[in-house]
Amino acid sequence: MEKTEEIYYEDVHQTDFTAAVLSCVPGPASGTYRAVLNRTAFFPEQGGQNADRGTLGDARVLDVHIRDGIITHTIDRPLVPGESVRGSVDWERRFDFMQQHTGEHMFSGIACRLFHVNNVGFHLGETETQVDFDGALTAEDVSRIEEEVNRAVWRDIPVKCWFPPEDLLKTLKYRSKLDLTEGVRIVSIPGVDDCACCAPHADSTGQVGILKVLDRISYKGGVRLHLACGGRALRDYGGKQERGEKISKLLSVPQNGIDAAVERLLLKESELEGKISALTEKLLEEEASALPAPEVSPDALLFTEGADQNTMRRLVNRLMERYPGYSAVFSGGGPDGYRFILGSLRQDCMAAAAVLRKKGFRCGGESRLIQGGTRSDEAGIREAVASLPGA
Ligand SMILES: [Zn+2]
Incomplete structure (x- = not known):
């Protein structure tokens, strides 16, 4: 078969052309056909660039390939060899x-x-x-x-x-x-x-x-x-x-000031987080001081909504010094359940972790301190801790 005449090299602007159909056979994918013409304006896939799209008669051109100078059009309906066909390349594309x-x-x-x-x-x-x-x-x-x-x-x-x-x-x-x-x-x-x-x-x-x-x-x-x-x-x-206009309206600043405004917002957010964390710790300490004395109840359990990991750890460490059983802070209580830290100076927390895991808790750590999460509610958690070895 002779090499296909490449119209795109003669005139890159010519999108409409007439050509003779030299062959048309079914393609490997069902409902596709492969047509070879004597000439074409369709640029085939090569050099890192996708092929042109458009139509050949009523058929849509799905892809175009070149091999040994022969250009094959993959189309969605058959053409009749020997007939002529009008081609049209999608110019916008x-x-x-x-x-x-x-x-x-x-x-x-x-x-x-x-x-x-x-x-x-x-x-x-x-x-x-x-x-x-x-x-x-x-x-x-x-x-x-x-x-x-x-x-x-x-x-x-x-x-x-x-x-x-x-x-x-x-x-x-x-x-x-x-x-x-x-x-x-x-x-x-x-x-x-x-x-x-x-x-x-x-x-x-x-x-x-x-x-x-x-x-x-x-x-x-x-x-x-x-x-x-x-x-x-x-x-x-x-x-x-x-997006710039939207952010500008949301922050009530001119568009050329949105980056500085976002920086101020992030700074403010981190300041607020610090304040919330300090207040939460203060609140938890007050709750801790209201817990029954160690002689009355050897375990110390506290429940809160938004304590961060560091606050929880500091508090558990302090409680462990006073309470001989298990000391723990559970934070959360929403649909995601509670995150927790649990520690003890006298009990083996890894053994406690094994018991808790059987009750559906996710947790791990070392013998003095473990951490994890649970979907149990407060009553379920109290019950689980009460069942721990030595509790
Ligand atoms: Zn180039």
Whole structure:
């Protein structure tokens, strides 16, 4: 079979076309078919980029692949070999991919020139563009590249995609992941980047609209970035604007002051937590002093709502000094049950833990102190503690 004529290389804007159906066979998934045409405007999946979508006649194009120059369309209903068919590529989606892909070239080219890092991984999906570089880039480095990319967008530099003859190719300097010498397509953005690439790109840098880096993480000794260009960047900005307005209204501060307002709020929250914790401890100490004397009742059990772990531990330690049996603080009592700390200087708390676990308590620790949780209510807890060895 002859190689498929690739309309997207002649004209990236041509979305509607007529072609002859060369073959159509059932696909591996039920209800799918695989059609080969003599020519197509559908860009197949390759180079880290998803394939175009659209229609062939009444059939929806679900995916497109290329192998040995032959392009196969996976579709949801059969075509008749020998007949001609009208194809239509989803332009919105194609253009979105063109914006992201061209922006990525600009970013990688400038990153390579300024910081000598190479793009070693690229994925352009339906909603995210991910680029991996083989060297570290700081937040300042990323901002500087981003700034240069956007300045190049404003200059609206023409993008040239071409297949240089072999002898000329040898003299060109360009970024490439593969050592090809034949049929290499160069995407050239003068002063910004030259790169070997097969995908559809914007006609000029102005069409990229804007480039914004959304996220930067360390990855395999280098860095992984998420980029958004054009329409995706605008939608991302829209979402952030909406969330910023919402937070601004909730905190009654202007949008440019929301970060400082959240910091103040967190500080206040931690101050309040400290105060609540001190008050709870004071309250618990008063309750502890009202407990029956050790000679009357050797165990000391206290119940509270919101004591933190440290408060509970301090109190149990003090009670253990006075009471010869088990001393414990149970905090909670809501649908999640109680958290507790239980200790004793004379009894073996690990043996107590074994008994409590049989009664549905979750707990563990060491011979002097155990901690855990239970869904039992106060009466159930008192009953369980009364049944402990030595109690
Ligand atoms: Zn490209």
